[in-house]
Amino acid sequence: MSVPSEVDAVQLRGIGKRFPGVVANHDVDVTIRPGTVHALIGENGAGKSTLMKILYGVQRPDDGTITIEGKQVVLKSPTEAIEAGVGMVFQHFMLADNLTVLENMVLGAEKLHGIGDGARTEIRRISERFGFDLDPDVLVEKLGVAARQRLEIAKVLYRGARIIILDEPTAVLVPQEVDALFENLRELKAAGNSVLFISHKLDEVLAIADDITVMRRGTTVGTADPATATKHELAELMVGSELPSPETEESTVTDTVQLSLSDVTLTDEFGRNLLTDLSLTIRRGEVLGIAGVEGNGQAELVETIMGMRIPTSGRIMLGDQDVTHWHTRQLREAGIGYIPEDRHRHGLLLDAPLWENRILGHQTRPPSSKGMWINRKGARKDTERIVADYDVRAPGIDTPSRALSGGNQQKLIVGREMSGDPVLLIASHPTRGVDVGAQAAIWDHIKRARRNGLAVLLVSADLDELIGLSDTIQVILRGRFVGTFDPSSVTPQDLGTAMTGGAA
Amino acid sequence: MSAATAQRSTIVERLTKSWLYIGLIGIGVVSFVRIITDTDDLTGAGTIRAAIIATCPILAAALGGLWAERAGVVNIGLEGQMILGTWGAAFFTYHYGPWVGILGAALLGLVGGLLHAIATVTFGVDHIVSGVAINLIGAGAATYLAEAVFPEYEGGGPRQLNGLEAPAQVTIPGVSDLANTISDQHWFFVSDVASVIQALTTNISTLSLLIFALVIISALVLWRTSFGLRLRSCGENPQAAETLGVNVYLYKYVAVLISGALAGIGGGFLALVASSGFSTGQTGGRGYIGLAAMIFGNWRPGGLLAGALTFGYTDSLRLRDTQSVHSLLLLVAIGLLMFAAWRACRKQVKGALVVAAAGALVMAWFLLTDSVPREFTVMTPYVTTMFVLALGSQRLRMPAADGKSYRRGSAG
Amino acid sequence: GCGGSDSKGGGGDKPAAGDDVCKTADGDGPKIGLAYDVGGRGDRSFNDSAYAGLEKAVGEFDATCIEGEATDGEAESAREDRLRNMAENGATAIVGVGFAYSESVNAVAPDFPEVNFAVIDGFDPDDQANENVAYLGFAEQEGSFLVGVAAAEKSKSGTIGFVGGVNNELIQKFEAGYTAGAKAAKPDIKVEVAYIQESDLKGFGDPAGGKAAAAGEFDKGADVVYHAAGGSGSGVFDAAVEAGEGNWAIGVDSDQYLTATAEQKPFILTSMLKRVDVATYDFAKSVDAGKPLTSFVTYDLKQDGVGYSTANKTAIDGLTTTIDDYKAKIIAGDIKVPTKP
């Protein structure tokens, strides 16, 4: 398969890494050929990110050896990894919002081109060469996700990396942006770089990768050839089960309107419109999907419905009650479940045990509380139920939620929000960063509840998920709805066009 | 490339210009109030000199706060480090003269900073806890060491050490005299500017000049060098900095050490310039005020200078002349009304109305009384600070990772 | 002089930790307890003055002694404990230095009927008379009157100043006497008044504040400034030094000319003396003689309980006759000095 005369870009041999209570990696072997895109796949918590952090010197392995371009190295810090030619784009962006693009870019590499005009020129050069479209003097907080993603890759290139690690770079991108990214990756490959690429989206993996390594439970369980492998085989390798599909069977939409927004407008403190004249209705048993490039008002829409922001004008009805000015707590008590976009910021108390996290957002309702008192026993018992029903993998319900892998945290949140039979579910990216097994479970839970009459507002960046689950799809752009689509006939490409302002 | 340079210089120009305009408008308003109310003391060279002296220790502490917090470490221990500084200044000045004394003040402050750095950076202890402990230790250590050491000294006692030599003062002869002549004319605006110039060129302590210089140096180092960039990145996102090969621990250590040293210099100023000796408890909470000035100034050098000046000016004004505090009411009223107008221009109607109402109230107070009760004059600097913050606080932005403890290897 | 000494003299009788009479005294006279206020022995003011009285008493009555010192922000019970400790250790004459001891002496005295207590500047906190307690007060206004005369006589500009540490009852007495004295000498004199703090006791420990306040008065044309600001006073002296020749400062409580730095000395016109040493000594003497002082005793000009210092001879020499004239009139009752400004 590999050209024998060439030295492998990276060889990882027998890597092991233990955290308190967890073996993140053991006996990991990976070989990356030079000038290739190498995909690393595996379920949540399989140890992919940990392995990459080891390769980038952020964490030190307990066992094993790393060989880069034929030289065995010991990486004690990212500095040494950078010197060895490794660069990494993290799953969670590593950017300082309050600094400019230039400052983020030159940080730690000031020696290369200074921190002034020399650097500015070099950034423009890289930006033009790969079509990154980056302005060095803009504050990072002003950038959208895709631009941040490009900035992260540019940072790596700026340092002259030859081995580039991308940890789930596509999770937040729309198809057009993914295509653009892949275009960039091919350019990089052509320039002789090696790319290590992690994703949960198997068709993307098949589209871009030259080699595939599969991880399971902390170790490498096999490789696959993208030319011959199918999505089903990969899923089989990853989780040992069938590839799930979000596809819903038949419509369960009823006539009863559960949620309606009429002409909702939201302005910020400077009088700019964040949301403009949004109207929508969701009936019982209906899933309404919202598609849009991140930062076009989805988060604000969700927060407005959830009472975390009060609309400047317009009306929100829940059933036949006007809830425009209700607080979050009243809305939750009225039976709205909420799966927030950012589980760390909005969904969990990271240092509190699981059973206390079960109470969060349900403080005023049984089984979490009795009157003004917390019902510890009831909450604990119900947490056990969620852990069992939703297959939350955790040592126990007294574990702090921080200790769970992202996917398991998400399952806990979904379980919590589905309890107490909500009438309306507001779900933002319910399966983001979740492995295929857990994805299937979450979809199943949503589908089952929908059959029982649950109305769902689904915001997602995963267009397959949107198309599969939704009964109707609305596209949002700059705070306005710019198109309504029927999921049975729309393609991801159509949606992507509408999302980026093409013909609606 | 030339386009880039051009763009950059306009940014710098814009900043400098806006500061200049604000400063000029400020002096104009004060001058107007001075003439209307006939209180020459409002901008007398003596008042300005006193204001500078009252400002310097607060400014040094505020700068100390800036350095630490820009690197993500909240330093509530400034007060303790400042107290250590007063002792250090006294001890070293007594033995080796004022300049070694200032170094001694910095050194003792630095020891306080080191303690804070070890606790917060190496051990990841909560920054507030460590700061509170350092304030206890600083106050206790200075008192204890004074009692143990100073009674043996000439001019010393268990709680004081008097007669310390001050760092030299400088006067720029021609400028000073000319400014003096002009300021005595009590002309609108011109004389006020002359007063400021006079105060800055006549018998001004070199330590005051040093502290003002440190503001500029801090601004340049923090915002114009790669060292400063790395340091600030530790306060904004240390994980990101780490992934780019920045030695976060090192930068945090350096920042907190500098922070302690600056607070110590502030203490040294109290012992050597603001008075001529050490006495227990002489900081009187100025470390906390420095912290407040820094937050007031939005974690920026220019801003914290404004905060320290506001505090120093009002405090020295009320000490020198209780009557002038009454004139200050008019100043505040005008200030509020101008702020209201600015808000109205920006279409923040509700905010504008609130501010305008406040301005009208203060104006009414000014017009209907002819003095402010003494007790209230003491509160002036505190109330002013709260007022300004209540009106403008919404825009404050601290470094994103300020006060969060960080551990190596936690990136990703 | 009382309290402290000339530091230039090379530390002859300078009170330092080492040479403490209470460590060496071993006579068989009474045992005297001295409970200092915050600052303790070596503060070059109030407490040192009390120590001077103690030293004298120990020498004269062959007494022994025991000392204790208050700390900042201590509890009322700590003061009580200090006094009880002294009584239990056999002290028969116990002096609390500073009015803060009033309450604690009141609480402790009934438990030790055989011991005699005194409180400098003290007051009786309730209406039950304590047989064994003396409250030793001072006519600060009278002493301040005299230095007010001195200030007015010395002033060339027609404006003089006063800097108080904290604007309370006690310090207002100083201000009132000073102003009255100045006006008596020169009816059209202008008196600038400043207080460092209105009620926060940190006004007594803020030399920087004292300097700023005094500098303000010098800037307004005052050429003599009197302070009643405790530890902040050194800042007032510094301001006089900076104002330059022809400007003066007046000290308070003890003869501050003696404890001032070499640089400050030439600028210290005089000091208002509050003879805590006299009161302490008197009390010890009365106990030794078996006729202990009780109830209220006011030390005024008549008893030499207050006065002014002439240590800076060149500065004050020409004024003493005038001042002593007023002094005589006050003692004779011809002049009544107000206690309120």
Next chain:
Amino acid sequence: MNGRLKSVGLALLAPAIAIVLSILVTTLVIAAVGSSPGEFWSTMFEVPKPRLRVDIVNQTAMIYIAAVAAAIGFRMGLFNIGLEGQYTIASFSAATFAGAAYLGGFANVAASLVVAMVVGAAWAGIAGVLRATRGVSEVISTIMLNAIAVTLVGYFLNNYGVKEGNSVHTKNLPSGTTLGGWSPFEDRDGDIWALAIVAVLVGVGFWALLNKTRFGFDLRASGQSESAALASGINPKRMIVISMMLSGAVAGLIWMPALFGGARNYGTSFQVGLGFLGIAVALLGRNRPIGMLFGALLFAFLSVKSNDLTFGTDVSPSIVQITQGVAVLAVVVTYEVVRRWRTRLEQRAVSRELTATTGATA
């Protein structure tokens, strides 16, 4: 069972090391200036006299109340550095109210306690409201409010207080209102103040509130993550105001045991500095009800015993402040070290398991 014993041992290890460390540092400082550490420690470790034991209990009570007040803020993620101002103004108000004798006997006491709490809450509430509506950092506003409170109280006292000799105070409590207390030893050794019981109530209340009630849950949640609290339906602005006010209300009680136990008025016997001690003790006790109890006891012991130093030794009592500061620092540092050490132990345990049953994961 063995594991439980081990974890208790580990939990006690941190404070034990911290105490040793503080002793060590204090000894070094004393020795460095040439005094005798032996003398110091023998004086400090001497069993306190009965009246000092009483004092220690009384001081512990007040410091503990202050610590709880601080902890309420800390658990909510607020730094109420304004306890000092809050209890000053509250104590003054309560003493004024009690002295006016609108009510007699215990009713007067109860009403005065309410006044103290309300005034403390209102004063802290200013900072709370400013933070909630204007985003003003409570650290600054409470520092400013401290200074303003002292001046304001001085103003009222100077203008409306009872003047006696050189001092001013509020009107004395009416005779039926002084509570005295419980005297465990001889009469002259003093009383444990009746209202020291307030400390117990406040402690139990704090524990129950935090761990048993919905409000406590909301408070802790807001302290851990403001954004998550918001999403869960908690109104963070309201929580800020309420918890600031709650903290201020408890702060208002700090000096009440002394007022009704012996002081009789607000004047020279008012004890300043308890607010700052409370903050230090809250941090020392890691904001836990029991931890703060030990912290308060330690601090009270040190400050009460330090009075003996002026007699027996030539070590100045201000050394105690250093010991207190070092204790706070040492406790948090050793907790952290022990925590890291435990983590490492666990890690090692995991790898042992791994080698025993290869392939198994937690």
